[in-house]
Amino acid sequence: MKIAVEGCCHGELDATYEEIKRIEQRDGAPVDVLLICGDFQAVRNAQDLQCMAVPDKYKDLRQFYQYYTGEKQAHVLTLVIGGNHEASNYMWELYHGGWLAPNIYFLGHAGCVQFNGVRIAGASGIYKSHDFPLGSFERMPYNPKSMRSIYHIREYCVRRLSLLSTPRIMLSHDWPQGIEHAGDLAGLLRRKQHFRADVQNSALGSPPLRGLLHQLQPEWWFSAHLHTRFEAAVAHGPAEGAAGASVDAGGQPAPPVIVANPDEIAIDDDEFDAPAPSEDPAQPAAAAEPRPPPVSRNDDEIVLSDEEDDVAPPPPPPPPYVPPKMTKFLALDKCLPRRKFLEVIDIPTDATPTPGNPTFAFDPEWLAIVRAFNPLLSLEMKQTPFPPEAEARATVARELTWVQENVLAGCEGQVVNVKDVQQFAPTLPGGDGPQGRERFQQPPWFTNPQTVAFCEMLGIENKINAPPPPTAAKSPPP
Known part of the structure; x- marks a missing residue:
């Protein structure tokens, strides 16, 4: 299956689809x-x-507005997450995910779907420590502060994603913290010298995404945000923590196992390299410590009981070798001429795609997570406390049974196609829009029918944009 990946789009949809068509023509495959x-x-x-x-x-x-109005058409199914430069009001309408335009689907503030059997998860926004533990308190009209905080990722989204079993692909706008050490760091710093201080201070990237990287261990992780192409490879250790995540003594995700980049060229002034040992010929070489002589043992010797403690037991056999699980990381640039902003990757899949009719479906496990956590979605500054992980996983397991019995029953392949539940519906006029003063005002609040349909499918309260209560009918005058 051919998957195209783009870094930051910045509204340049025409250039994006033209580049895909160029690659399709070059490769002779869609x-x-x-x-x-x-x-x-x-x-x-x-x-x-x-x-x-x-x-x-x-x-x-x-x-984008031309694709929204139908003036233009996305010729390939497009799945997107949010960054830090978005029309946040529209993405809030589709908090749980939905069609931004025909054939262009937003994964939501956090989400997971299946495309031809491949699980694709995503986390929108960027990390800011002061907003991470808060609830989603922002309301329209946004003030300058809330217009920025609304795209800061929340712990609520990260905790939900952490309960997924391994997706094949993970999308994020931010890079996972520390990922720069798993690739060509010297080359990155040559291109982006202003990253050096953040790298030295371990401030480059998102700490919560670093935790997700080791918890989920996807095959691929794609990111953007830093406007440069960068690839890395992370080898995860053997499963020791929850959901197969390696953890340290404090319960935190273990640091990545770095896979050496054979193409990396070490530079002399790279302070990130370990200092080389002294090679001054005037300095004497360190004397090697003398080794104790080998101890021979007479098999005919009688060993007294009080001497048995002095005999070392034979070492245990080494554990069987388990090859590490790998995550291939790729970040791409923004959509500009002569920038590396888009690549096409072949990903093997067992599913046989139907030309022109791919299977694009909700992920059952994610639906169960949404049901389990919807009561905890806080619309206030203070976030509702989260249950312990074991309790949360037990709740998700119960909700998965509910999803199988109430949503998936009778569905072919035990999945629900997205288009069977959500259909694109415009909620705001597209194009230049209002004139005069209204042009510089934020739009009104809308109930999005796609969010209504999603919540009705799961039998959950629509906390995002519930329809207003019906007005009481006025009594006729006497």
């Missing part, structure tokens, strides 16, 4: 799905621009 790692900028009209945290000079409609 791309099955496109994954975009944030800063997608689903801007429907000028009012959406007032909900995007960018300087005024960058408030440009670009091309």
Whole structure:
């Protein structure tokens, strides 16, 4: 299966799809799905621009609204996550995921779906420590502070993702913290010298995503945000913690096992390399410690009982070798000419895709997680306390049984196709939008029918944008 991956889109959909068509023509094979790692900028009209945290000079409609209105069509199924430059009001409408435009699907603030049997999970936003433990308190109209905090990833989303069994592919906008040490760090710092201080201070990337990397151990992890191409490989140790995650003595995810990059060229002034031993010929070589003479043992000797403690037992046999599980990491640049912003990767799959009719379905396990955690979704500053992990996993297991009995029963392949539940429906006029003063105002609040349909499928309360209560009918005048 051919998967196209893009870094930051920044609204440049025309250039994105043109590049895919160029690759398809070059390779003589169609791309099955496109994954975009944030800063997608689903801007429907000028009012959406007032909900995007960018300087005024960058408030440009670009091309998304043409795909939103149907003037243009995405020729390949496109799955996106959010970054830190988004029309956050629109992505909040589809908090649980939904169609941003025909054939363009948002995975939600956190989510997991299946495409032709391949599980694809994603985490939107970027990490800021002061907002991470809070609830989703932001409300329209956004002020300058909440317009930024709304795209800061929350612990609520990370905890839900941590309960997944291993997805094949993981998307994030941020890089996982420490991933730079698993690739060509010297080359990265030559291209991005201003990263050096963050690398030295272990401040590059997201700590919660580092935990997810070792908890989920996906085959592929794709990111964007830092506007450079970077690849790495992480070898996970044997399963020692929950869900197969290696953990240290404090219960935290163990650091990655670095896989040496054979193409990396060491540079003399790279302070990240360990200092070389002294080679000054004036310095005498360290004397080797004398080895004790080998001890011979007479098999005919009678060993007294009080001497048996002095005899070392034979060493235990070594444990069988278990090859480490690998995660291949790839970050890509932003969509600009002569930038490495898009690549196509072949991923083997057991499923036989139907040309023109791929299977795009909800992930049953994720549906169970959403049901289990929906009561904990806080719309206030303070987040509702989370249960212990064992209790949370037991709740998810019960909800998975509910999903199988109430959502999947009678479904072919025990999955529900997304389009059978959610259909694209515009909620705001697309294009240039209102004129005059309204053009520079944030749009009104909307109930999105896709979110309503998703919540009804799972039998959960719609906390995102519930329809307003019906108004009481007025009595006729006497």
